[in-house]
Amino acid sequence: MTMIQVRKIKKHFGDKQILDQLSFEINEHDKIGLVGINGAGKTTLANIIHGDIVPDEGTITRRDELKVGYLLQSVDYFVNDYKTITSDFLEIASELGLNKVHSWKEERFLQLSGGEKLKIALAQIWSAPPDILILDEPTNHLDLHGVNWLVNQLKEFKGSVIIISHDRYFLDKTVTKIFELEQGKLVIYNGNYSEYRDEKKKRYEEQSHQYQVQQKYKEQVEGQISQLKQWAGKAHHTMREQEGMKEYHGVKAKKRDKAIKSKLKRLHQELEKNKLEKPIEEKKVRFQFEANQKRGKRAVEANNITKMFSDRILFKNSHFYINSGERIGIIGPNGSGKTTLLNILLGNESLTQGEISMSSGQKTAYLSQDVADMPIAQTAIEALHLSEQEKLFQARTTLANMGMNAAKLNQPIGTLSLGERTRIKLTNMLINEYDLLILDEPTNHLDLASREQLEETLSKFAGTIIIVSHDYYFMNKLCDKLLVIDQSEIKRFEMNLEQYELKKVQQSKPKRHEVEEELLRVNTEISAVLGELSFLTTHSEKYMELDARFNLLAKRKQELLKQQKKN
Incomplete structure (x- = not known):
């Protein structure tokens, strides 16, 4: 069944044509990945499909009473957004690792991490199930637990899904069709992201030969x-x-x-007759980081460190070290303190207890995940604070190498896309020599070509790299060591992300007696919850909380019964 039919739509912004004669259909159960370089028009097309933007030409036909859920790229929620909380919302929030949301005080909402905001947005969308989901960069702030939850939910979701994402791991796991926007045109490929890349390469080679x-x-x-x-x-x-x-x-x-x-x-x-146009060669993005060779053996050393906010403990009594030249990833659930740890390393946040020492004379560069902190009224050149002619020329060349049109360098930053703003931040790092790169979600807002090139460049960087990223492929390729924040403690592991996840799975496989013990505990708790529910009215806050708890316990019971059969 066709959910949405699009015919010959066009869209201009000023003199620039963003979409040119696009025609396609979105059918029931379609799982579509919408890809393209920054500025290709992906979010514009999503807004047209959702109905927020009207095309200049063409038609869009939607099935009657079609419900569309739209997760925006930049989520920014306030306390008032949580006034209406349903049992479905609480259940999904719990599945995503956000427990007891109903009892959170206003101060807790003001301390939400980007990932926690995103999880709440997802819980709100999922608790009112739509016919079509549009997800714009849904994994940018999600931890691996949240990503895997979303992957599983999308597999079970009966409606259609359109995903705008530069996360290759996520696209490989979720989509069966790729819509690629390139120079205003739409090309459709069958398969996931890896299959699309193979097919695109094959088509390019054939077209080049012809x-x-x-x-x-x-x-x-x-x-x-x-x-x-x-x-x-x-x-x-x-x-x-x-x-x-x-x-x-x-x-x-x-x-x-x-x-x-x-x-x-x-x-x-x-x-x-049968004239062939020259195939478009993929844009080549070039990064080049230079490292200062003067450094000590230890880049970072932490002794007995603890960090608290009021009565909330992020991590405590933790010890770790990072040697010079190592590439180390920091992982942990949303809200566990990853960005806080980076701010402590940078000297922007103080410890509650303990000590962190950094190598003396070490020159550090920091790329934050937030591009909203940039001076939107300034131009890119002004924001880089360049006075030397040589550095100015280097900055212009670097930005050009990253695919930014020279004319955009003199535009106010507020008029640039999020990906273009990220490139400006990277340029500031690229034109100087550093010993230590601290990167917080460095691939957020970068297109796929830029992500792959950044991986290649960082793999050749001679200095130390500390990365926080939810891009599984990016983290797994670059980091052969990890700092894991788990159960309020920071631990160092001599392995990459794939090895760590495999180890967790092996350790989490329960033995038969453990399954039976947990099944007994779950059954006991289900009985207790049902007993409490029988005394409550269906509209009370406590009822909704217990109802969400009951649904989680029922799911867990089914999982345990399956494990019991396997054992």
């Missing part, structure tokens, strides 16, 4: 045209030299002219 064949044929035809024109010129020259036989040669020249014009017309028609 284009080269066409160019050789074109050269041959143009050679024939040139020769015919020379013959025509020679015939007229002969006629002028032999005036006495003017009439004879005139007739002959006219016949030759007619034959040549007919031949030229046929050759031009052949060139235009």
Whole structure:
């Protein structure tokens, strides 16, 4: 069944054409990944599908009473947004790791991390199930637990899904079709992200070969045209030299002219017939980080560190170290203190207890995940605070290498996309030599080509790198060591993310007696919850909380019964 039908839509912003003659259908159960470089028009198309923007031309036909849930790219919620809390919302919030949301005080809402805000937004959308989900960068702030929850929910979701994402791991796990926006046009591929990349490469190579064949044929035809024109010129020259036989040669020249014009017309028609355009070569993005070679053995050392906010403990009594030249990833659930730890390393946040020492003379660069802290009234060049002509030239070259049009350097930052703002921050790091790079969600808002190139460049950086990222592929490729924040403690692991996740799975496999013990505990708790529910009215806050708890326990019971059968 067709949910939405789009026919020949166009959209301009000023003189720039964003979407050009797009036609497609969204059918029931479609799982679509919408990809393209920054500024390609992905969010514009999503807003048109949702109905927030009207196309300049074309038509959109929606099924009657179609419900569309839209997760925006930038989520910013306030305390008032949580006044209406249903049992479904509480259940989903709990599944995402946000326990006892109903009892959170106003101060707790003011301390929400980006990931916690995103989880609440997802719980609100999922608690009022739509027919079509539009998710714009849904994993930018989600921890791995949240990503895996979302992957599983999307597998079970019966409606259609459109996902705008630069997260390759997430796209591979969730979509079965790719819509690629490129230069205003839409190309559709079947399969997940990896299959799309393979198919796109194959199509490019085939089109390149056909284009080269066409160019050789074109050269041959143009050679024939040139020769015919020379013959025509020679015939007229002969006629002028032999005036006495003017009439004879005139007739002959006219016949030759007619034959040549007919031949030229046929050759031009052949060139235009089945004409192939030169295939668009993918934009190459170049990064180059330089490291200062003067550094000590230990870049960072932490002894017995504790960090609290009021009565909330993020981590306590933790010890770890980071050697110079290591590439280390920091992981943990949303709200566990990853960004806070980075701020402590940068000296922007104080410890409650303990000590962190940094290598003396170490030059540190920091890329924050928040691009909203940039001076939106300033231009990119002004924001970089460049006065030396050499540095200014280097900055312009660097931004150009990252695919930013030179004209955009003089535009106010407020008019630039989030990806373009991230590039400006990266430029500030690239034009200086650093020993330590601290990167908080560095791939947020970067397009796929830029992510892959940034991975390659960072893998060659000689200095120390500390990364917080929810991009599974990015983190797994770069970091061979981890700092894990778990149960209010920071621990160091000598392994990458894939190895760590495999270890967790192996450790979490319960033995038969453990399954039976937990099943007994769950059954006991279900009985207790049902007993309490029988004394409550269905509209009370306590009833909704217990109802959400009951649904979670019922799901857990089913999981345990399946495990019991396997054992």
